[in-house]
Structure formats: C-alpha cells, structure tokens
Amino acid sequence: xxxxxxxxxxxxxxxxxxxxxxxxxxxxxxxxxxxxxxxxxxxxxxxxxxxxxxxxxxxxxxxxxxxxxxxxxxxxxxxxxxxxxxxxxxxxxxxxxxxxxxxxxxxxxxxxxxxxxxxxxxxxxxxxxxxxxxxxxxxxxxxxxxxxxxxxxxxxxxxxxxxxxxxxxxxxxxxxxxxxxxxxxxxxxxxxxxxxxxxxxxxxxxxxxxxxxxxxxxxxxxxxxxxxxxxxxxxxxxxxxxxxxxxxxxxxxxxxxxxxxxxxxxxxxxxxxxxxxxxxxxxxxxxxxxxxxxxxxxxxxxxxxxxxxxxxxxxxxxxxxxxxxxxxxxxxxxxxxxxxxxxxxxxxxxxxxxxxxxxxxxxxxxxxxxxxxxxxxxxxxxxxxxxxxxxxxxxxxxxxxxxxxxxxxxxxxxxxxxxxxxxxxxxxxxxxxxxxxxxxxxxxxxxxxxxxxxxxxxxxxxxxxxxxxxxxxxxxxxxxxxxxxxxxxxxxxxxxxxxxxxxxx
Numbered sequence: 001x002x003x004x005x006x007x008x009x010x011x012x013x014x015x016x017x018x019x020x021x022x023x024x025x026x027x028x029x030x031x032x033x034x035x036x037x038x039x040x041x042x043x044x045x046x047x048x049x050x051x052x053x054x055x056x057x058x059x060x061x062x063x064x065x066x067x068x069x070x071x072x073x074x075x076x077x078x079x080x081x082x083x084x085x086x087x088x089x090x091x092x093x094x095x096x097x098x099x100x101x102x103x104x105x106x107x108x109x110x111x112x113x114x115x116x117x118x119x120x121x122x123x124x125x126x127x128x129x130x131x132x133x134x135x136x137x138x139x140x141x142x143x144x145x146x147x148x149x150x151x152x153x154x155x156x157x158x159x160x161x162x163x164x165x166x167x168x169x170x171x172x173x174x175x176x177x178x179x180x181x182x183x184x185x186x187x188x189x190x191x192x193x194x195x196x197x198x199x200x201x202x203x204x205x206x207x208x209x210x211x212x213x214x215x216x217x218x219x220x221x222x223x224x225x226x227x228x229x230x231x232x233x234x235x236x237x238x239x240x241x242x243x244x245x246x247x248x249x250x251x252x253x254x255x256x257x258x259x260x261x262x263x264x265x266x267x268x269x270x271x272x273x274x275x276x277x278x279x280x281x282x283x284x285x286x287x288x289x290x291x292x293x294x295x296x297x298x299x300x301x302x303x304x305x306x307x308x309x310x311x312x313x314x315x316x317x318x319x320x321x322x323x324x325x326x327x328x329x330x331x332x333x334x335x336x337x338x339x340x341x342x343x344x345x346x347x348x349x350x351x352x353x354x355x356x357x358x359x360x361x362x363x364x365x366x367x368x369x370x371x372x373x374x375x376x377x378x379x380x381x382x383x384x385x386x387x388x389x390x391x392x393x394x395x396x397x398x399x400x401x402x403x404x405x406x407x408x409x410x411x412x413x414x415x416x417x418x419x420x421x422x423x424x425x426x427x428x429x430x431x432x433x434x435x436x437x438x439x440x441x442x443x444x445x446x447x448x449x450x451x452x453x454x455x456x457x458x459x460x461x462x463x464x465x466x467x468x469x470x471x472x473x474x475x476x477x478x479x480x481x482x483x484x485x486x487x488x489x490x491x492x493x494x495x496x497x498x499x500x501x502x503x504x505x
Contacts, residue, residue: 097166097433106132106159106168106189108180110144112291113194113221114171120425121169122148128429134159139269154271156180160187167217167432170194173303175279178203181218182505185210190217190432192425195313196305197445201453201479202492203501204446210505211442219428219438220445222317224381224396226424230318232407233392233399237322238416241406242387245370248319249384250377254356255456256306257299260344261285278499279303287350294352295345306356307380309452314381317440317448318394319372321418322385326444329451331367333458334471335360340463354380360468362455374455450479457490 097103107118110133122130130148134156135141145152153159160168160183167190170180177198184191191211197220198204211218224230237245263283266272272284279302287293288300297303298310305312320326337360345351362374377384382395391402401407421427421439431438454474462468464486473482481487495501 102126103128103429103432104131104164104166105129106134106162106165107144107150108134108156108159108168108170108184109172109176110135110140111137111171114169115140115144117169117171117192117194117221117425118144118148118150122150125425125429132159132162132165136271136274137267137269139267157183160184160189165189167191167428171221173275173297174199174305174309175303176277178207178501179278179499181207182210182502185214185216185505188214188216190428192219192221192428193445194221195317195445195449196309196452197313197442197449198453199303199305200490200492201450204449205479206501206505208442208446213505215435217428217432217435217438218442218445219424219431220440220442220448221424222313222440222445222448223424224314224318225321225419225439225444226421226427227397228422229397229399230321230394231418231420233394234318234322235411235414235416235418236399236401236406237385237387237392237394238324238418239411239414241390241409241411242385242392242401243389245323245385245387247386248323248370248372248377249386250315250319250372250374251311251380251382252358252361252375252377253308253310253312253315253452253455254299254306254354254358255308255340255459256301256304257295257343257345257351257356259288259300259302260346261288261350262347276496278495279493280496295350295355296353299351299353299356300345305452305456307354308455309449311354311380312452312455313448314396315377315383316451317444318381319383320444320448320451322383322392322394323366323368323370324416325366326447328367329447329474329476330364330372330454331474331476332365332471333454333474334363335458335462335468336363337361337468339466339468340459342463357459360459360462362458364451364454365471450476453490457487460490461487 105121105128107114107130110118114135118130118133121128130150132151132153133141133145133148134153136154138152138154141152144150159165168184170177170184170191170193172180174196177193181191181193198207236242259282261283262285264285266284270284270289272289273281275289276282282302287295288297290296291298299306304310320329340360341357343351343357364372366372378393378395382393382398385392385394390406392406393400399407419439424439427438458472461472461484472484472487475482480491
C-alpha cells in the first residue's frame, strides 16, 4: 500500500529538527509536534486502510456528488486539498451541539480543585460528562476516574488527542497553565482554566492569543463573576450609585515564600519531573506536592504567586469588574514601607496556606486617577469601593453599602449593563454551545492575573533596589514597564528544555 502524500509530509515533519511557523520563528515545542504527528500518521494509516476496503468493496465506483458523478480514486482523495480539511476536522469534534447532546470533557490535573470540578460536572450536570482524566499522580487520577467512570492518562497530550473530547478543565499547578491551554486550543478543545490563569504576564498574553487564534471558548474559574451579590454591587458602582470612585481598598495579600524544603522519597505513582515541568527541578516534598498540606505549592514562589495570585484572583477581579477595566489595568504600581524581605519555607518553619510576606504595602493607580491600596480591605475575596457619595463593599456572596440606602435603591434604566451569569460552570457549557464568550473569558482572566503579578513584582523590585516609594510605570497595552528594566525581567522566567513556550501559538 502506497503512502499518501499527506502522510509523507507528516513523516518528514516528524523527523525534522524544527518546524517553521507562519509569521516567522521556530517553535521550540518539537516534542509536542512530533507527538501529534505520530498520532496523525497512525490515523492516516487507519483511514487509508478503510478507504482501501471501501474501494475494493465498491469496485472502485465513482463518488457521486450533487449535479453529477465525479471520478475520485483513493489516491486522489488522499492527495487532494480536501484531505487537509478532513484530517484537521478529525482532530476535534464539531463545535455544533444538538439541544440534548452532552459535552464531553477531559480533566487535566485532579488535585483539590480538579477532583472537585470533575465531580461537579459529572454528577450535577445532565448536559456534560467527564470521559478522561490526566494527571502525573497515577493514584489520584485513578481515584477520580473511578468516581466519574473515566479513562486515565499519564500524559495530558494523549487526552487532547482524543476526537471525542470537546473541552477540558485545567486545574494543574500554575506553571503548567500556559502550555496546557495553548496545547488544548491547538487541539480544538474549549477550556475551563482554574485561577490564577498564569504564572507570569507573558504566559497569560500567549494564552489569550491561542484562545483567540483557534476560536476557543475559555472560562476563567473566577466564579464570583457569576454571583448575584457581586453582580449587584459592581452594577451599582459602574452606574454611579456612589458617584465617582476615588479609591479602592483590597486585602493585603501575601507574596509567595521561597522553596527550602528537604528532599523526600518520590512516590512510585508520581512523575515529579513532569509535575515540575517548565520550572527548575526541585526536590520532592509531600507538603509541597499535596495541595491539602502546608505550605503546599500554592504558597511557594517557583509554582505560584502566593495569596496575591490565589485569593487575589478573586478580590482584585472584583476591582477590575467594578472599575470597568476588563481590557486594561493599572498604569502605576509602587510599594510603601520597608523593602521586601523573603520568607523561606523550611522543615522547621514551613509557613502555611495564606501565610508569607505581606510587606511592603502595594499601591496601584489607574488611568482615571483611582488609587487601589492593598491594605485594610475586606476579607480575602472582596474589595471596598470608596466614592464621592458613599462606599460599596463587595465580597463573596455579599454586597454592602454605606449609607445602606444605596444598596436598597434599585437601579432604573442603568447605562452600564454587566454580563449576567447565574451559574459559572453552566455559563461555560452554554457558551460552548452558542460559541460566545462566557462571563470570565481569557482576556478578563489574564488582565486580573496581571494585576496580581504587578503587586508581587513591585515588592520584588523593592528588594533588589532596597528602596520603596518608586512608582513603576506600567503600559497596559504593550504590557511592559516603561521605566524599570529590572521589573520587566519578572514578566517571565527561564524554562527547562523541552517545556519552552512556542515563539508563536
């Protein structure tokens, strides 16, 4: 059996050292490309065998098209331009769903949040089902898979390669979000990504670009945007219920601690090298690996931005929503107080969840003059909007005002209408069917994550300069600091070989 022209091209690409992408640049993700090409070759072999049998059975009869018969041999079919569209379409299921058709979901990462989301989508939804689980912890994957009756994969790329998977839930540690999302978008999957969206600002922008390029439906797991009280509070702020906003107060979120935990034996079921992925290969420690222990990776700098990116992704998201800055952000960030001092998480002093350095105090200024202070604000997930005519406080499931009459007075014919979602996961599923943006799309998640990252960067720069009060100028369009190259060095980090971001998505 002769190989098809497309398969021959695939084989040549599989052996290539690099692949040039349209727009210039050479992708460093060669292993990913080769993985997909191996799968593509296998599919083409199967397709070729099927067509061979069909041709033999049909006696090589001509294919019939509307308006007449057209001769189309197997070789012509496999070599035609139409073949590319057929193969590309086979990489993911159609994005058009019937009214009663279930959306098939794969879960990438099933730790605390991932296992919870898997259960929510499998047991509480009639219009969705979990079909596959991928995790570097085989025991965790099998445990969750048994509950939801799903297949198990060690490598998430194998999950992405399944044609029957429509969408994925990404709940891996932050250092994996960018590659998970880019690969999922390239594979034609819609995406629900837990907050914080990214580990760095550059990662977040590339995630947005991938989602846009491949026309994916992306929902950030910032579920307060689907809360009634959060919606009402931000609607009142946006429609002038407290007059012009002059200041926003948020919680003083802690920055991440430094990794200084001792090495422990790696469990047989855990692929620790793959868990670290793009970041440096640190010694395994169960109190870091297990998100339910202290300090857990959520509090450590190599893998997270600490509470600043964890709970800050909720609280500062409310600030962005209430100020109407979903497509922008602050233009200045600075810190006041003593310069930043690192806290090392050791076996003797591990620290814990929601612990770490909380000084110096972070300030940000928006282009409209509003100053946000990360100090004296409401608890973890909220913000306080201070206006000329009153105060509105928005926290999880709560909306309060001072004076109280502001809250009690309904908005009549509001000039600003915020996106209304009443159930966060269902909003994502509905938008997958409609092919529309959900309440927290990629751009929104990225912009909120950027605010979180700016707070950490301002602290880290103060440690290097050993001074505070210096205002770092931030360009929210170019996403660069314009007056501090040291600050720009924190926009991304060096990655291990084999885990680099592509030059272009």
